[in-house]
Amino acid sequence: MRYLLRRAGFYLIALWAAITFNFIIPRLMPGDPLQNYIAKLRNQGMSQATIAALRKEFGGDPSVPLWHQYLDYLNALLHGQLGTSTSEYPTPVAQILSQSLPWTIGLVGTALVLSFIIGTLLGVLFAWRRDSWYDTTLPPTLTFLSAVPYFWMALALLYVFGMMLGWFPTSDAYDLSNFPNGPEWSLDFIGSLVQHAALPVITLIIGSLAQWVLMMRNAMVTTLSEDYLLMAQAKGLSTPRVVFAYAARNAVLPSITSFSISLGLVVSGSLLTEIVFNYPGIGYHLFRGASESDYALIEGGFLVLALTVLAANFLAELVYSTLDPRIRHGRA
Numbered sequence: 001m002r003y004l005l006r007r008a009g010f011y012l013i014a015l016w017a018a019i020t021f022n023f024i025i026p027r028l029m030p031g032d033p034l035q036n037y038i039a040k041l042r043n044q045g046m047s048q049a050t051i052a053a054l055r056k057e058f059g060g061d062p063s064v065p066l067w068h069q070y071l072d073y074l075n076a077l078l079h080g081q082l083g084t085s086t087s088e089y090p091t092p093v094a095q096i097l098s099q100s101l102p103w104t105i106g107l108v109g110t111a112l113v114l115s116f117i118i119g120t121l122l123g124v125l126f127a128w129r130r131d132s133w134y135d136t137t138l139p140p141t142l143t144f145l146s147a148v149p150y151f152w153m154a155l156a157l158l159y160v161f162g163m164m165l166g167w168f169p170t171s172d173a174y175d176l177s178n179f180p181n182g183p184e185w186s187l188d189f190i191g192s193l194v195q196h197a198a199l200p201v202i203t204l205i206i207g208s209l210a211q212w213v214l215m216m217r218n219a220m221v222t223t224l225s226e227d228y229l230l231m232a233q234a235k236g237l238s239t240p241r242v243v244f245a246y247a248a249r250n251a252v253l254p255s256i257t258s259f260s261i262s263l264g265l266v267v268s269g270s271l272l273t274e275i276v277f278n279y280p281g282i283g284y285h286l287f288r289g290a291s292e293s294d295y296a297l298i299e300g301g302f303l304v305l306a307l308t309v310l311a312a313n314f315l316a317e318l319v320y321s322t323l324d325p326r327i328r329h330g331r332a
Contacts, residue, residue, distance in 0.1 A: 003321065011314050018306035023073050026295050027066070082303070083296035087288060093300040096285055101304065103173055104274070104281035107197055111204035116259050118205070119212020123255075124248050126213065127220030139217065142210035154203045154276040161199060168199045171278035200277045208262070212255060219251035256319055 064072075076083070082093035126135040145153075162170040169175070174183065174192040183189060223229065224247055232242050271283035278284070282301060289297030 004318070007314065007317055011310050015307070015310055018310070019074070019077065019303065020070075022299055022303050022306065023070055026299055027069075077303075082300035085289075085294055085297045087292040087294040087297065093296050096297065097282060097300050097304055100280055100282045100285050103279065104283060107173075107200055107274075107279060107281060108204060110197070111201045112208070112259075112262055114201070115205045115208045116212055116255070116262075119209045120216045120248075120252060120255055122209075123213045123216025124220055124243060124251075126217045127224060127251075128243055130221065135217075139210070139213055142213055145206050146208065146210035148207070149272075150203065150207050151272045151276065153207060154200070154273055157199055157203055158276060169196045170199075172196060173280055200273050200279060203273055211258070215255050215258060216248075216251060219254055220247055223247045223251040256316055259316070 080094055082097065085091050085093050085096055088096060122138070126132075126139065129135055158170055161167045173196055174189060175196070178192065179189055183193075229242060229247055232246050237246075271287060273279070274281045274284040275287055282304065285297060286301040288294070289301060
């Protein structure tokens with residue numbers, strides 16, 4: 001319990017630091033982030049009083065002291081308010097992110113979990129059957145594929161399987177013509193959802209599979225040479241029990257650490273994939289926010305990213321301490 005309280009305290013401090021940096025960094029950037037939007041309003045004949053009211057709403061009023069803006073920012077966060085988007089005015093940033101986050105978590109989360117499970121199992125198999133033909137050919141092939149940028153791989157798969165063969169849709173998260181009222185709970189909609197997510201998920205899996213395979217294979221090779229595993233085999237334990245209950249349980253610890261870090265990068269890692277496939281996730285909206293200088297949307301997106309990283313790392317430490325009790329007692 002003391003270990004969990006210490007780690008929870010550390011992550012609360014890290015969360016405060018992330019929120020503070022998220023507030024300070026945009027205000028240290030040169031220029032006025034609202035200038036372009038205000039210039040656009042002036043061209044539409046907007047009065048100075050209305051522009052001043054909008055500037056106050058966006059939190060960029062220069063007459064308000066910085067510390068006061070910081071307190072207002074914290075108070076707004078406690079009430080779930082992330083400001084108003086200038087690129088999609090008057091839609092609140094919280095609404096944009098809450099609508100796009102499930103798409104990203106569903107798309108990249110599915111790809112990440114599948115990639116981790118498949119890669120870990122393949123790593124166990126390759127290490128157990130070391131120097132077999134698949135152990136000598138598949139890891140280099142996967143390494144080559146992982147070196148191909150997501151952007152190019154996504155374009156290649158989109159061209160071959162989407163445009164030439166017509167096996168998969170080339171854009172959107174579901175068939176907009178069949179479901180004009182948005183998502184619904186039906187088998188037809190789930191089928192459309194899976195069909196549209198297939199190519200992006202395959203792209204993400206191919207691009208990240210090699211790291212899980214190599215990490216698990218190398219850890220397994222080292223673990224398999226330990227004396228306690230030789231003793232387990234000499235005692236006549238079954239092969240699946242030796243491989244999974246003894247070797248893989250210890251060898252998977254480094255992979256879990258990397259998995260937690262990858263969970264935190266779910267939002268940013270999906271950026272290029274969502275752009276190529278026109279997928280309405282948070283990465284797509286972050287790109288729009290950056291291209292249109294929508295600082296409220298960028299701040300909100302990065303805050304979600306920071307929260308995701310911290311939550312993922314905290315959960316990973318809980319899992320890590322469960323698998324290895326030495327962590328809880330400070331002997332590791």
